[in-house]
Amino acid sequence: GDSVTQMEGPVTLSEEAFLTINCTYTATGYPSLFWYVQYPGEGLQLLLKATKADDKGSNKGFEATYRKETTSFHLEKGSVQVSDSAVYFCALSDLGSSNTGKLIFGQGTTLQVKP
Amino acid sequence: GAGVSQSPSNKVTEKGKDVELRCDPISGHTALYWYRQSLGQGLEFLIYFQGNSAPDKSGLPSDRFSAERTGGSVSTLTIQRTQQEDSAVYLCASSYSGGISYEQYFGPGTRLTVT
Numbered sequence: 074g075d076s077v078t079q080m081e082g083p084v085t086l087s088e089e090a091f092l093t094i095n096c097t098y099t100a101t102g103y104p105s106l107f108w109y110v111q112y113p114g115e116g117l118q119l120l121l122k123a124t125k126a127d128d129k130g131s132n133k134g135f136e137a138t139y140r141k142e143t144t145s146f147h148l149e150k151g152s153v154q155v156s157d158s159a160v161y162f163c164a165l166s167d168l169g170s171s172n173t174g175k176l177i178f179g180q181g182t183t184l185q186v187k188p
Numbered sequence: 189g190a191g192v193s194q195s196p197s198n199k200v201t202e203k204g205k206d207v208e209l210r211c212d213p214i215s216g217h218t219a220l221y222w223y224r225q226s227l228g229q230g231l232e233f234l235i236y237f238q239g240n241s242a243p244d245k246s247g248l249p250s251d252r253f254s255a256e257r258t259g260g261s262v263s264t265l266t267i268q269r270t271q272q273e274d275s276a277v278y279l280c281a282s283s284y285s286g287g288i289s290y291e292q293y294f295g296p297g298t299r300l301t302v303t
Contacts, residue, residue: 105288117294178231
């Protein structure tokens with residue numbers, strides 16, 4: 074079945090450092106790809122998405138490019154802030170035969186940014 | 189406007205008891221999803237409702253789990269004869285419609301602890 078694999082955490086960075094969180098997927102079709110973020114004490118929020126190959130999703134300085142050839146959707150940010158400390162989840166949604174939009178998540182990566 | 193709300197926020201129950209978890213989706217959203225977030229399994233899909241269509245129950249882990257959605261709005265997830273492995277955060281999400289085109293908005297979750 075479809076699956077998502079994320080790099081293990083936690084990731085600890087200093088403020089203004091460059092961030093990469095790796096995400097690869099396995100899917101039988103052509104899924105849409107998402108990054109969700111969960112800030113401490115808050116619910117899951119959509120950070121960005123991409124719906125087809127070579128699309129780049131971006132939001133709040135974060136970017137991810139849908140790479141079909143490497144089945145990847147790595148999250149990047151050029152300069153992280155303390156406020157970016159959170160758990161990040163990569164996810165996919167495959168049309169399949171039902172088009173429910175249900176999400177398949179990776180295990181999550183905890184990011185801690187130190188001042 | 190109001191987001192997705194869930195109740196209770198925390199529930200502690202004894203093994204073998206039944207529990208009911210409630211989700212109030214965003215008004216006007218026709219699609220509703222239940223997910224479970226646990227240490228061992230990560231974030232996993234449980235069930236999906238879309239309008240008056242038959243629900244997609246493919247993610248329910250056992251027949252002890254059931255869910256209903258009354259009047260196309262409020263949903264209740266019921267776990268019968270709870271087991272310790274049911275301990276998790278149960279998340280509800282709603283979207284304007286089903287499928288991959290519409291963002292899912294998540295509630296804060298219900299933390300279930302089975303003792």
